[in-house]
Amino acid sequence: MTYQPPVRDHLFVLKDLLKLDRYANLPAFADASMDTVEQILDEAAKFTAEVLAPLNPVGDKQGCTWNPDFTVTTPKGFKDAYKALVEGGWPGLGSEPAYGGQGLPHVVNLAFSEMSSSANMAFSMYPGLTHGAYSAILAGGSDEQKNLYLPKLASFEWGGTMNLTEPHCGTDLGLLRTKAVPQADGTYRISGQKIWISGGEQDLTENIVHLVLARIEGAPAGTRGISLFIVPKFIPDADGKPGLRNSVKCLGLEEKMGIHGNATCVISHEEATGWLIGEENRGLALMFVMMNEARLGVGLQGLAQAEAAYQAAAQFARERLQGRSLTGPKNPDGPADPIIVHPDVRRMLLDSRAIIEGGRAFLFWTALHGDLAQASPDEAVRQKGHDYMALMTPVLKAFLTDRGFRVCSDAMQVHGGSGFTEHFPASQYLRDVRIALIYEGANGVQALDLVGRKLAADGGRAVMTFFAEIDAFVEAHAGDDKLAPYAGPLATAKAQLQEATMWLMQNGLANPDNAGAASTDYLHLFGLTALAYMWALTAETAQAAIAGGASDPIYAEKLTVGRYYMERVLPDTAAHLAKLKTGAELLMALPAEAF
Incomplete structure (x- = not known):
């Protein structure tokens, strides 16, 4: 099965659902007419399907190779593909024109990123992290740093990484030991070991810009004493070209379950030369610019x-002949019917499609709010955009990866025993996606962030705005019989989410363990409700298109899949609400030694 980018669905979301053309009056959207966007998507589909997708199994089987000179060789074909990526101008879609980018809205770049990650997740991580490094330097770097590094990062001529984790600390970065010693010339000597560094060494770019968290001598303990540094593999010379080799080494590669084509490195900084970004002891806040972008990227993964x-499973289900339909043969001239006639196979495929298409709408809808947070002249729109980006990021990261893993597992199940072999792609998808539930903040940590920080931020303004938006939609369609199958379940789910929110406010403060115990169920309740809103908006859009004479079958299909979501997926909200309201008592009842 060869991956085929879902261009038609991307166009539905961008053109029909989000109505991107209505923002054409904003400078940031001036070059993003739907004609232009459609051309970009068509070319992106060709590149990802024809160049990246064929290398996905190659990277999985070959992996990366560590060499005794501390360099890394990527799988066969990756260098040529990366060169084609750069020459095609794909890196600069969402970067600032001042640094060589095209300045398109992030929501447009997101469509390319999704195609790229579907086609080859391991390969796509190299440019993905580079753009994160670009964003962090853009947010906090000096003019000199921006002018030196951003054009190279925007073009992907240089790679970028984030160096956070150490052998003894992952989530709790306050424990990090990497130290930074100030020098007379304004630089710092960086010493320490970092692990699990994606793209920490590779042969795709002429330089690698490591963004490193370290503690300056004498800085406060914990997260309040962490600073951020630029530590390039090669120190740029007077002309801005790679010069002397910095004392940064890749000591080895991790043996991993998946994403074999991406080099996951142990990086040693041995009094490496680094430059401070921003203020001393403010590094974690700046790194969160990169981390939040990465979390959205992981949700996208x-x-x-x-x-x-899903595509592989659907094709297999259409072609695999096995058994007969319960209601009589559907392929009477063949030895058996295709397994897609069986209700349980369809259950897995429709569960998957409902999550994928609803999740895509949710991700792109949030990204559009992020674009408007920067581009809108209306202060209220900008505030709402910032609020939604903060509130939705942990939901998107955790919900889409949890459910994405479930989709990949169901895809293997549809394949049956064939899926458990390496003759079919289901195994690689399942192995590759598993890391997405862990890195950039494990999903349990995302749930804690949601209930512990994001809900209460600014007096709960973001979540109350979201509730009000759903209420307004439901009220606007009261009495609309055609939309009732979508608006009614949405109203029920929103009421359950609001009840859960009130329960957390009342019980989480009294006992913080109650908030922790409820957090994962709350996040999934939130994600299910958000997708219900997306499906209700989708149904409204599809019904209007059909009423206007549109004959494209996508609109009728959207109505069917949306009904399926409302009736077969969304009812899980009741279970999540019931579970979270039991609190922490039973979870914390057993002593640690009983486990």
């Missing part, structure tokens, strides 16, 4: 792998 796995 869950969606992207789900899409690729």
Whole structure:
């Protein structure tokens, strides 16, 4: 099964659902007419399907190779593909024109990123992290740093990484030991070991810009004493070209379950030369610019792998002949019917499609709010955009990766025993996507972030705005019989989410363990409700298109899949609400030694 980018669905979301053309009056959207966007998507589909997708199994089987000179060789074909990526101008879609980018809205770039990740997740991580490094330097770097590094990062001529984790600390970065010693010339000597560094060494770019968290001598303990540094593999010379080799080494590669084509490195900084970004002891806040972008990217990875796995499963189900339909033969001239006639196979495929298409709408809808947070002249729109980006990021990261993994697992199940072999792609999708539930903040940590920080931020303004938006939609369609199958379940789910929110406010403060115990169920209740809103908006859009004479079958299909979501997926909200309201008592009842 060869991955085929879902261009038609991307166009539905961008053109029909989000109505991107209505923002054409904003400078940031001036070059993003739907004609231009459609051309970009068509070319992106060709590149990802024809160049990246064929290398996905190659990278999985070959992996990366560590060499005794501390360099890394990527799988065969990756260098040529990366060169084609750069020459095609794909890196600069969402970067600032001042640094060589095209300045398109992030929501447009997101469509390319999804295609790229579906086609080859391991390969796509190299440019993905580079753009994160670009964003962090853009947010906090000096003019000199921006002018030196951003054009190279925007073009992907240089790679970028984030160096956070150490052998003894992952989530709790306050424990990090990497130290930074100030020098007379304004630089710092960086010493320490970092692990699990994606793209920490590779042969795709002429330089690698490591963004490193370290503690300056004498800085406060914990997270309040962490600073951020630029530590390039090669120190740029007077002309801005790679010069002397910095004392940064890749000591080895991790042996991993998946994403074999991406080099996951142990990086040693041995009094390496580094430059401070921003203020001393403010590094973690700046790194969160990169981390939040990465978290949205990881949510996208869950969606992207789900899409690729679903496509493979759907094709297999249409072609695999096995057994007969319960209601009589559907392929009477053949030895058996295709397994897609069986209700349980359709259950898995429709579960998958409902999550993928609803999740894509949710991700793109949130990204559009992020674009408007920067581009809108209306202060209220900008505030709402910032609020939604903060509130939705942990939901998108955790919900889409949890559900994406489930889709990949169901895709293997549809394949049966064939899926458990390496003759079919289901195994790789399942292995590759599994890391997305862990890195950039494990999903349990995302749930804690949601209930512990994001809900209460600014007096709960973001979540109350979201509730009010759903209420307004439901009220606007009261009495609309055609939309009732979508608006009614949405109203029920929103009421359950609001009840859960009130329960957390009342019980989480009294006992913080109650908030922790409820957090994962709350996040999934939130994600299910958000997708219900997306499906209700989708149904409204599809019904209007059909009423206007549109004959494209996508609109009728959207109505069917949306009904399926409302009736077969969304009812899980009741179970999540019931579970979270039991609190922490039973979870914390057993002593640690009983486990």
